[in-house]
Structure formats: C-alpha cells, structure tokens
Amino acid sequence: MRDGRGHFEDRYGEEFFAHLHSRWQESTEIFNASQTELSRLTTAAIAESLDLSGVKTFADIGGGRGFTLAELLEANPHLHGTLVDLPAAVAHPDPRLRPGGALAARSSVVAGDCLREIPVEADVYQIARLVVDVSGQRQSWVTRRDLDREHRTIAYRQLENAPMIEFMGGEWRALPLDENRTQLVITHDFAARPTDAVPSREEANRLLRAAVDRNSHADLDAVRKEAERRAQSVGAPA
Known part of the structure; x- marks a missing residue:
C-alpha cells in the first residue's frame, strides 16, 4: 500500500469486474459461487452485530446472490430488503428471494453497478464485501451505512475490516x-x-x-x- 492506486485497470484497460464479466464468463460464475460460500462463513457474525430493530428498509449493495440478505430478512421479520449487484450476480439469486420464494414478499432484486450509481433508497445500506486493488494488493471489507434524512447525515462503519x-x-x-x-x-x-x-x-x-x-x-x-x-x-x- 504505497500510493493507494489500483493497477488492474492500468494493466488490462478496464475495471476488474467489467473485465471478469466480459472476458471470463466461467470465472464469473466461479467468483459468484465463491462469494456465496464466503457469505455463509461470515453472515452469522454480521447478523449478530447488526441491530435492525428500528430499521424498515435495508439495501445489500454488491450482495452477490443475496445469501446474507436472505439470512437477515429471516432474522428480522419486520424488515424489507433490496439486493443490488451486477446483472450476472443477481441473475440467479438465493431461492428465498426469487418470485414465489419464502421471502419474495419482503425483498426486491435489482441489477446495477454500485460503482456508478446506487439505484435504490433504504434506511440502511450494507456495502457487502468490497474488494479493492490497493497497489497490487487485494483488500476486502464490509461496510454498513445508516441514512438519516431528517438530519442529513450518513453514518458508516466497517463491520469486517481490511x-x-x-x-x-x-x-x-x-x-x-x-x-x-x-x-x-x-x-x-x-x-x-x-x-x-x-x-x-x-x-x-x-x-x-x-x-x-x-x-x-x-x-x-x-x-x-x-x-x-x-x-x-x-x-x-x-
């Protein structure tokens, strides 16, 4: 971590996920599956650390197939959740979030690029497992963001640190x-x-x-x- 700049775009001419989705389709599927398995290992800790009792809407940004979101919705029956990720990631979401699924009535699945725009509004945003190239080193973390419209503030904290x-x-x-x-x-x-x-x-x-x-x-x-x-x-x- 010398200058904070990523080198993937310099080497390949495009951002990592764009390159993955356009050039390595099989690797995209492997990556999405691996992120789901990683979520299975960390979701219990995330759910335990999140107090969502006063939250009505929750957005899982970059949440892959939505395993973490589904677990949070099951643990918080009052909550409505939205999953946002790239089209290839949300093409086959967690079965509980699909039409007719157990959580379909309290969930939405939205395809979008969170690096360009967050296409939803919610009380709480979880930026799920950011993966960043920092001077050639892979850094990863999970961030929670709380939006307070009345006081015009967005509070954030990392739930899992780099x-x-x-x-x-x-x-x-x-x-x-x-x-x-x-x-x-x-x-x-x-x-x-x-x-x-x-x-x-x-x-x-x-x-x-x-x-x-x-x-x-x-x-x-x-x-x-x-x-x-x-x-x-x-x-x-x-």
Missing part, C-alpha cells in the same frame, strides 16, 4: 448554506494495525491517514461532479 485497519467509521453530513448551496463534511474515526507487509504500527497509521485523506478528497470531488451534473440536467444553478 487487514491493516483496527477500526474504521465516520459520518457524511450535508449542511445547507443557502437555497442553492450545500456544504458536505466528512469525518473519520479510525486506527491502523500492523501487518506482515507493514509491521510498524506508526507506519501503518501514516499510510492509513494518507489513504483516508486522499480518498476523502476523491469522494468529495465525485459527489460535487455528480451534483453539478444533476443540477445541469434539470436546469438548476450548479
């Missing part, structure tokens, strides 16, 4: 300035831990702080560009 992260959480807050302007503020609460690749805690913290700072600027810039694009599409001031 190897170098002790804990990670924070908040996005939208502060209206006037009729046409909003200030977006991100706060982070995090700590790093040593790994085999980075045995010094001090160095791990330095790298993590640099990555958080870099990613925060990139995230804010992406939100600004998307807000300007949407404003232009409806003829509103940017």
